[in-house]
Amino acid sequence: MYAILDIETTGGKYNEEGITEIAIYRFDGHKVTDQFISLINPEREIQPFVVNLTGINSNMLKNAPKFYEVAKRIVEITEDCIIVAHNSEFDYRILKTEFRRLGFPFKRKTLCTVELSQQLIPNMESYSLGKLTRALGIPVSDRHRANGDALATVKLFKMLLNKDSDKKIIKQAVKVEQKSKLAPNLKEIIEELPSETGVYYIHDADGNIIYIGKSNNIRKRITQHFTNKNSKSKKIQVKVAAVTYEKTGSELVALLKESEEIKTNKPLLNRALKRNLFTQGLYSFIDSNGYINLRIESIKKDKKPITTFTNRKSGISFMNKMVESYDLCTKLCGLEKTESSCFNYGIEDCFGACIKKEIPEAYNKRASVVIEKNSYENKDMILIDRGRDIHEKSVLLIKDGVFRGLGFFDLNHQINNRDILESLITPMQNNRDTQHIIQSYMRRNKHLKIIQL
Structure with a gap:
């Protein structure tokens, strides 16, 4: 659990500043669960440059509560939370100073979104909140006011959580939370999970991730882990202290994140990913008569396939669909062995490429469409799919194939602006696994929107 906050102060000498406004959002990693926003009477003078910057003056604060009147609420809303702020060292110091004046020790773990942004979004021109949010296409209202800046930090932090492939942020949060709790009840864990698509992370009491999985219904899948009697499930049931998750909306995003994060985190109870999840590939060659031939064959180390398949059965099924959709010849597609014409020519479903009746140029034009549609080699494009909520979409970037x-993203200008788009993207490995996942999903899902760049 996180307490994302922003504080405006009077300015002045170090450790003599007072709070003029505070905004705190209690955030569970997915949504805001509580909030506290208030002007504060600092009982001291506000520096003129601060008045010009924030617009907050002494007259506005005459009837505002003093810090001691809101201190209990601040303690409650930040209980068992990691404090998150943009330049958290400043905000945390100011809070501790105010509590110290009341004779009360205030101690929380902190995370700084400036430092996280420098690690997870390198090479930005500036890491000030205003310039960073502008570069990322994050809308900000009421800049230099506590509520506006705190809300912008919530949106920024949500993006940083998504970019954190090592899951360092989540592991730390679980560790903090578990220290303040008794051992969890499995039923309680299940009740807090969504019945939505995403990636889930099973943690031990030290916050370590012991298992990563993906599901179209996270709650249902975790229930299976907690009730099954197989060896892996029993180990999970003994070691589990918490389950965290990331909603993805898109199954494609969930598949890619699961693949990448298992390789990155190497969880104790995940079996090593099989090197060849796909065993068959689509290949092409031009025969001595000038016709493009297509073949489903076992993966070859020295030759790159057009697309890949988990097994031969799915590859042959795909090829049969291509024959039907593009009027291809079963003989030239390796589905039929014959010295003469193919069976489909006899029933007038083939134009006769198998016996050189159809000219190569005409046949090859249709065969080339199959190759083009099922490969993204040398292409610049983005794939747009479902997002985590109704206002959002997921986006995959493919550059030079x-x-x-x-x-x-939730705003169109975020993907229309190439610089913003590349800043929104969490970099991921390009390998055979990702290629297979993407191409397989593109074949299966007609609702996937593809935009050529």
């Missing part, structure tokens, strides 16, 4: 990564 290489998968670069994925992210989420």
